[in-house]
Amino acid sequence: MPDLPGFVYAMLLAPLGLILVAAIVKTWQVREARNWPQAPGKVVTSVAELRDVKVFDDDREGGSRLERRNFANVTYEYSVGGRKLRCNRISIGEDLGNFQVAERLARYPAGSVVTVYYNPRHPDQAVLERDLPKGLWGCLGIGTVIVLGVVFGSAFGFNQTYAYLSNHVGRPDLAGLVVAFAAFGLVIALMGYAVHRQASMATRWPVVPGTIKLSGIEDYRRASEPGERRGTEMFGRRVTYTYQYQNVSYTNECARVAAGTPDASDEMLRRLMARYQDGATVEVRVNPANPAEATLDARGDGRMAFVLWGIAAIFAALALFVATRGG
Template sequence: MPDLPWFVFAILLAPLGLLLGAAVYKTLQVRAAREWPSAAGKIVASHAQVREVRVIDSNREGGYRTEQRNFANIIYEYSVAGKALRNNRVSIGEDLGNFEVAETIARYPVGADVTVYYNPLHPKEAVLERDLPKGLWGCLGIGTAITLVIVFGSALGLNKLSELVSTKLAHPTASPLVIAFGAFGSVIALFALAMHRQAQLAGKWPVVSGIIKLSGLEQYRAAPTDNGPRGQIMYQRKVLYTYIYNNQSYTGTHATLSSNVASSSDWLTRKLTPPYQDGARVKVWVNPANPSEATLEPRALFVWFLWLLVLAFAGLTYYVALHG
């Protein structure tokens, strides 16, 4: 085992621990909900709704950002002890938005009779579905095994790889840099391939008409550095548009497949992300498998920038391997 501080492994495994902790918490909620009594209910509203959600973002000074996401707003009525109540929570699981919106609306049309499970101590707390997604723990088990293999396998193999590379170099002490630059280039290349594949699929999505509601550059400050100074000013294209697919209205926030890319240069951001006029009609490519996912530009122009970075890392790796 490499002589690494314990907190290095703790940092690498922390996301997995949080995920498993959340799964255990939800499992306990499900067990409690199984004891809840039920009441007859009726769906009174069923449509897509846009909500603003707060998303953790460690790259920003405040530690979070806000996003507009589509949700299935299913409102149902039920009564407990003669008192009429309303709720719009469907599942015991957390709804993060932009997921199975159309499927949930189709499953609970207006006027449908439903069974409502409510908390006897707090009858306003209710759900229509009180089971965890099928296969959740199986997927988490596989994911845990893969994560452990990657983390500890990489740690164990890093020294061996460094020793092997050093025997092939004129300057053996440069092997860590060669490995690091090569790894960075490989990761970027995989990301570029994934974006290229996504662009190919998006180009085949059905096209509908949409309307631009908001367009402009978002300016924010990056998270502070380890030394203490405040982070630099960053720029990101902000686009909001509405469209209708299968008689349901949705809101999109991705103008291109690289809409989430931020830069410290407003000029570069403007060049990589085209502007739109508020109120303009646009073509919207919609993912038929998940209508909440859409784009105004299926071509991944940013992928060429990624390939330039891959070439740059490849050249840097080659130079360090030769000259140390």
């Protein structure tokens, strides 16, 4: 076992633990739902809609912000004990948005007859699908093996690299710094490769017309700095665009600006709107495999890869400098 503090392993393995716990909870819910009675139902609404989803953001007070995502709103009616009920939950799994919107709308069009599985203790709780995704535990098992291999393999590799460098650099006490710089550089370089690959794929996505939409002003506070009671009040606005793909409407965000005063925010927005005018028609590249994912500038997204590679090169140069100069 590599000689690393226990909290290092805890931080590396915590995300995997949370995923496994969530999978266990969902599996238990599916087992419970298998005993739920069923009733005939009818889909009354089947449309795409925007919903606000709370996402992690450590730059804001409270550690979160709201993000608008596309969802399939499939609302269905059913009767239990003479009571007519409505629900819009499709499956046991959590719907985080921007995924399988078109597929679910196509699977449950308005007016279609469906089988509804409802909770006998709380009949207003129901689903149309009560199975976990096929191969979920198989994928989790393979993923767990890969994660464990990467974590412990990397830790072992870092230890071996550290031991080797301790005997081959001018300042053995700086071997850990060399390993850290090199590791950061490698991770950032891999991120750049992923961004470049995604942008390259996006240049081949089909193009549809879209419309720029400007959001209203948003008032929030930044996360407080050490010694501050509260963070700085900020004023932000978002620039989004709407588009249609195969008769389903979607909305995505293309820019966000924020400043400490409304006037400064408006000034930043005016500069941004030189590129994106409110109400303007734009070309949208849509991912055919997941139409909720799109971009206005695939090549611009790809340029971020070169920025990341530049940062990786700086870390590599720092590692080389420390290793050869010893300070």
